[in-house]
Amino acid sequence: MIVKGSPNIVVRRAFPSDLDTLYRIEIECFGEDAFPKSYIRRIIEEPYFITLVALLNDEIVGFIIGALESFLGRLAGHIYSIDVKPEYRGMGVGSRLLGAMEEELKGAGAEICCLEVSVDNTAALNLYLKHNYRVIERLKNYYGIGRDGMRLVKKLGEIEVRQ
Numbered sequence: 001m002i003v004k005g006s007p008n009i010v011v012r013r014a015f016p017s018d019l020d021t022l023y024r025i026e027i028e029c030f031g032e033d034a035f036p037k038s039y040i041r042r043i044i045e046e047p048y049f050i051t052l053v054a055l056l057n058d059e060i061v062g063f064i065i066g067a068l069e070s071f072l073g074r075l076a077g078h079i080y081s082i083d084v085k086p087e088y089r090g091m092g093v094g095s096r097l098l099g100a101m102e103e104e105l106k107g108a109g110a111e112i113c114c115l116e117v118s119v120d121n122t123a124a125l126n127l128y129l130k131h132n133y134r135v136i137e138r139l140k141n142y143y144g145i146g147r148d149g150m151r152l153v154k155k156l157g158e159i160e161v162r163q
């Protein structure tokens with residue numbers, strides 16, 4: 001049985017050979033809003049992006065995409081996407097991926113980490129709030145007409161409060 005926050009979750013960098021699996025998960029998570037396969041291929045191959053995958057019993061069950069950028073005049077991590085397969089949600093996979101990406105970005109010099117989320121994505125918003133992200137602005141029509149987003153920021157290195 002897989003328990004929440006299971007130590008069996010292994011996180012590693014994505015390989016080009018993971019492409020088909022990541023694209024399948026992206027479609028499962030976002031449907032018609034999914035990134036095109038060509039975009040995911042570029043992200044995996046491009047050193048600018050950091051792509052991490054989470055494995056449970058050698059199966060890829062989720063992934064996260066981030067990059068080191070500049071934000072508000074500071075070196076910042078930017079999370080582009082986080083996807084967990086529906087049947088593996090609520091087990092701590094998203095938290096583990098987010099934590100691993102923050103460590104990577106911090107190791108690369110990021111002081112803060114920022115990301116965007118749709119205002120109606122309760123699961124993702126709760127995940128980020130739980131990990132000490134704070135909403136700094138509302139982004140009108142960010143995901144299309146009538147689909148607002150929010151930008152959240154976290155200072156890296158803060159003491160984590162997790163259950």
Ligand SMILES: CC(C)(COP(=O)(O)OP(=O)(O)OC[C@H]1O[C@@H](n2cnc3c(N)ncnc32)[C@H](O)[C@@H]1OP(=O)(O)O)[C@@H](O)C(=O)NCCC(=O)NCCS
Nearest residue numbers: 029082083084089090091092093094095117123124126127
């Ligand atoms: C958002 C997502 C990555 C969360 O992954 P996950 O592995 O289920 O997350 P975790 O198990 O680590 O949960 C951590 C916290 O997130 C929040 N959360 C997760 N699922 C939730 C849900 N369905 N409803 C409300 N809050 C939820 C909770 O605060 C949870 O902490 P808790 O279990 O102590 O209550 C996952 O739901 C997903 O892939 N969604 C589709 C893709 C997506 O929307 N990505 C975000 C784009 S910005």
